[in-house]
Amino acid sequence: MAAPGRVFDKTQLYAQISGEPFGGESSVMVHISNIRAKLEDDPLHPRYIETVRGIGYRFNG
Numbered sequence: 074m075a076a077p078g079r080v081f082d083k084t085q086l087y088a089q090i091s092g093e094p095f096g097g098e099s100s101v102m103v104h105i106s107n108i109r110a111k112l113e114d115d116p117l118h119p120r121y122i123e124t125v126r127g128i129g130y131r132f133n134g
Contacts, residue, residue: 082129105130 083098090104109116123131 077132077134080125080129080131086130 083101086101086104087093087098090101105122106116109119109122112121113119121133123133125131
């Protein structure tokens with residue numbers, strides 16, 4: 074959230090969450106899904122946490 078518009082890949086997000094340099098990318102997707110369910114009006118059409126296909130995720134503040 075401190076860098077709106079910046080794209081973060083799954084490895085970067087995992088390292089921030091767990092402190093480990095690499096781990097389960099699917100766990101990042103589950104966390105993103107859970108966060109979207111709480112933040113978004115329509116989680117199937119997210120406005121705040123955007124998927125950048127093939128790269129990662131971007132927070133649109």
